[in-house]
Amino acid sequence: xxxxxxxxxxxxxxxxxxxLCDEEIDVTIAAEADGWSAGGRFVQFSEExxxxxxxxxxxxxxxxxxxxxxxxxxxxxxxxxxxxxxxxTEFVEGDEQTAA
Numbered sequence: 078x079x080x081x082x083x084x085x086x087x088x089x090x091x092x093x094x095x096x097l098c099d100e101e102i103d104v105t106i107a108a109e110a111d112g113w114s115a116g117g118r119f120v121q122f123s124e125e126x127x128x129x130x131x132x133x134x135x136x137x138x139x140x141x142x143x144x145x146x147x148x149x150x151x152x153x154x155x156x157x158x159x160x161x162x163x164x165x166t167e168f169v170e171g172d173e174q175t176a177a
Contacts, residue, residue, distance in 0.1 A: 080108065081105070084103060086100065103117060104116070114164075139153055152165040
């Protein structure tokens with residue numbers, strides 16, 4: 078697969094029962110020579126939700142990207158200047174990119 082475009086969920090959990098973000102997104106993931114690139118946008122969007130998302134990204138930008146087939150993986154979210162859109166990069170444990 079060189080490219081995936083479809084729906085997924087972007088999830089940020091404070092603990093095993095408290096979800097601070099569990100939003101449906103449109104995501105596009107493309108294979109590249111050195112890995113992959115991804116971008117997305119919230120399906121439903123409000124300025125209030127964007128403010129909450131931006132705050133979570135400042136606290137800890139690591140989110141779970143989950144798909145309808147039950148698969149998921151960890152990503153780092155990078156909010157774009159256009160509210161409602163963001164880039165996703167691979168989460169590598171211990172990587173300094175997760176620091177706010």
